[in-house]
C-alpha cells in the first residue's frame with residue numbers, strides 16, 4: 551500500500567475516530583419503540599423486534615431509521631443489556647412481484663431476535679448509565695486507533711507491530727492473535743537486518759454449521775449424485791425453463807450460490823437477482839466464473855451456469871468445485887475437453903437434460 555497524505559488530511563481520521571453515537575434521550579426512545587414492537591419467542595426473556603419500529607417524533611420508517619434502530623441495538627448489546635441473534639427472515643416471497651415491501655434490505659433479510667440480560671432496561675437512569683459507559687469505551691478505542699495511526703505515520707513506529715496491536719482481540723469467545731509480517735516498511739527498509747516474526751496463525755474452528763439438506767433432490771433424482779450433476783440445455787430457447795429450474799433449486803433444495811458469467815442476465819436482471827426471495831434462508835450469493843477457483847469448498851449448495859462459450863479450463867474447474875450439491879448447466883453443443891471431437895453430453899456420466907429434470911419435478 552502507498553499512503554500519501556499531508557497535514558490537512560488528519561481531519562479525516564480524526565472524524566472517523568469520533569463516531570456520532572446516538573444520544574441517551576433518542577436512543578432510549580428508539581429502544582422503547584423497538585420493545586413495543588416485540589413478539590415473544592418460546593423462551594423467557596427472548597423476543598423478536600421489528601427493525602422498522604418508529605420512535606415518537608418521526609413521520610415513518612426509512613432506510614436511515616432501520617440503521618439507527620440497528621445501532622441502538624448494537625449499543626445496548628455492547629452495554630450488556632441484551633444479546634442479539636439474527637435469523638433469516640421467515641417471510642418468504644413466492645409471488646412474481648419484484649418490488650421489495652420493506653424500506654430496507656436489512657429488514658427484508660433478517661429478523662432480529664433479542665435475548666434480554668437485564669431487567670432494568672426500561673428505567674431511564676439505568677439505561678443512561680450503562681449506555682454512557684459503553685459509549686465512552688467506544689470513543690476511547692477510537693482515540694486509541696487514531697493514536698496508533700499517528701505513531702505509525704508521524705513517529706515511524708514499525709508497521710507490522712502497529713497493525714498487530716490494532717487487530718489483536720482478547721475476546722474470550724473469539725480471540726484473534728495477529729501474527730506480524732512485514733515486506734519492508736519505511737522503518738525496516740533502512741535497517742540492516744529485518745526482524746522476522748512470522749508464524750502461521752492458529753485457526754479457530756467454526757462451530758454450528760448446519761449441513762445442507764439434499765433430501766428433496768434425492769427423492770426426485772435418487773440416481774443422480776448431487777455433488778456434480780452436468781445438465782444440458784439450449785441457452786437460446788430455454789431461458790424460461792432455466793429460470794424455473796433455478797427457482798425450484800433455490801426454493802426446494804436450499805441452493806444458495808449461483809455462479810454465472812458477469813454479464814449474464816441471471817446476474818443482471820430482476821428475475822435473476824430476486825431469486826433470494828424464494829430461498830428459505832433469504833440469502834442467495836451470486837458469483838462469477840472468474841471466481842471458479844475461489845473457495846473450493848464451502849458447505850453451500852450451488853448451481854453453475856454456462857451460457858455460451860465454455861473453455862476446457864472452466865469445465866475442469868467446475869468439476870473440481872467441492873459442494874454438498876453442485877448442478878452445472880452446459881449448453882448442448884459443449885465439447886468434451888478430453889475428447890475434442892465429441893460432445894460432453896455424449897460422454898458425461900451422472901448427467902441429465904434440462905427437460906428431463908422438469909418432467910420429473912413437475913410431474
Ligand SMILES: [Zn+2]
Nearest residue numbers: 709732735738
Ligand atoms: Zn516493517
